[in-house]
Amino acid sequence: MVPADRETQDLIRRRTPPRPILLNTVRAFLVGGAICTIGQFFLGFFRGRGLPLTEASAVTAATMIFLGAVLTGLGVYDRIGRRGGMGAFLPITGFANAIVAPAMEFKREGFVLGVGARMFTVAGPVIVYAVLVSVLVGAFLWLLGAIG
Amino acid sequence: MEFLLAFVVGGLLCVAAQLVLDLSRITPAHVMVLFVSLGAVASGLGLYDPLIRVGGAGAIVPLPAFGHALVQGIIREFGKVGPTGLLTGGLTAVALGLTVAVVSGLLMAVLFNPRG
Numbered sequence: 623m624v625p626a627d628r629e630t631q632d633l634i635r636r637r638t639p640p641r642p643i644l645l646n647t648v649r650a651f652l653v654g655g656a657i658c659t660i661g662q663f664f665l666g667f668f669r670g671r672g673l674p675l676t677e678a679s680a681v682t683a684a685t686m687i688f689l690g691a692v693l694t695g696l697g698v699y700d701r702i703g704r705r706g707g708m709g710a711f712l713p714i715t716g717f718a719n720a721i722v723a724p725a726m727e728f729k730r731e732g733f734v735l736g737v738g739a740r741m742f743t744v745a746g747p748v749i750v751y752a753v754l755v756s757v758l759v760g761a762f763l764w765l766l767g768a769i770g
Numbered sequence: 771m772e773f774l775l776a777f778v779v780g781g782l783l784c785v786a787a788q789l790v791l792d793l794s795r796i797t798p799a800h801v802m803v804l805f806v807s808l809g810a811v812a813s814g815l816g817l818y819d820p821l822i823r824v825g826g827a828g829a830i831v832p833l834p835a836f837g838h839a840l841v842q843g844i845i846r847e848f849g850k851v852g853p854t855g856l857l858t859g860g861l862t863a864v865a866l867g868l869t870v871a872v873v874s875g876l877l878m879a880v881l882f883n884p885r886g
Contacts, residue, residue: 641792643789643792643793646788646791646792647785647788647789647792649788650781650784650785650787650788651781651782651784651785652781653784654780654781654783654784654785654832655776655777655778655780655781655784655828656777657780657831658776658777658779658780658781658825658827658828658831658832659773659776659777659780659827659828661776661780661827661828661830661831662772662773662776662777662826662827662828663773664827665776665826665827665830666772675822676842679822679830679835679839680839680863680864680866680867681866682827682830682831683830683831683835683836683839683866683867684866684867684870686831687867687870687871687874688870688874691871691874691875691877691878692874692878694878695878695881695882696882697882697884697885706784707788707791707798708784708787708788708790708791708798708801709781709784709785709788711787711798711801711802712783712784712787712801712802712805712832712833713780713784713831713832713833714831714832714833714835714836714867715831716802716833717802717833717836717871718871718874718875720799720802721871721872721875722874722875722878722879723884725875725876725878725879726878726879726882726883726884727884729879729883733879737876737879741872741875741876741879744799744802745871747799747803748799748802748803748806748833748836749868751803751806751807752806752807752809752810752836752837752840752860753840753860753861755806755807755810755811755837756810756813756837756840756841756844756860757844757856757857757860759810759811759813759814759841759844760814760841760844760845760848760856760859760860761856762814763814763845764848764853764856769845769848769849770848770849770852
């Protein structure tokens with residue numbers, strides 16, 4: 623895209639409808655809240671099977687990832703995403719969606735450079751920076767003598 | 771009650787993410803990276819465990835919990851094996867979720883074609 627000059631930028635700004643921030647916020651709350659409520663069912667189930675909180679959390683997250691992947695495959699999650707905004711993308715089901723949607727879309731480019739590479743378009747950066755920040759946090763706690 | 775708390779805590783985290791998205795010029799992918807990083811920092815400050823105690827899945831399902839899981843894994847492994855745990859504990863703790871994500875991602879790509 624050619625960078626627009628100042629006048630054109632002003633014109634674009636005036637012609638672009640304002641984002642419906644309040645509506646987006648309400649939708650994010652309802653969709654995100656609903657997804658987490660479904661997660662609470664699984665958490666309760668796995669806790670009831672005697673899993674400690676850490677393990678139950680990990681299994682709940684994995685279950686929600688699988689659910690998000692299946693709903694993306696069926697084409698349902700895209701509709702949830704259009705309504706829910708970050709309410710659909712911040713839950714771990716949105717992480718699964720970010721993996722599965724490009725994996726399906728780029729199947730025509732083959733299973734190595736299409737599916738294999740593109741499934742990490744969004745998930746890759748999330749993993750990269752999560753690993754980086756967590757190691758930094760761990761190192762910091764070590765230096766402070768808080769762990770060890 | 772725990773379902774209501776999960777709804778409210780999870781919903782509010784998503785509201786925070788939505789406001790960052792709407793009030794800035796960054797993309798949803800940037801917001802996801804930001805929140806997973808914030809989760810790791812909050813975990814290191816000891817703030818994320820209390821949020822889970824209140825919100826249950828409302829704090830476990832949103833992405834900041836991924837950063838939290840990495841940090842708690844590092845702390846656990848550090849306690850067991852020493853400084854090596856700094857580099858092994860994080861991914862060990864999230865191995866289940868990542869493996870399920872990769873395998874189910876591949877499976878769905880084989881089974882389904884995109885529509886629209």
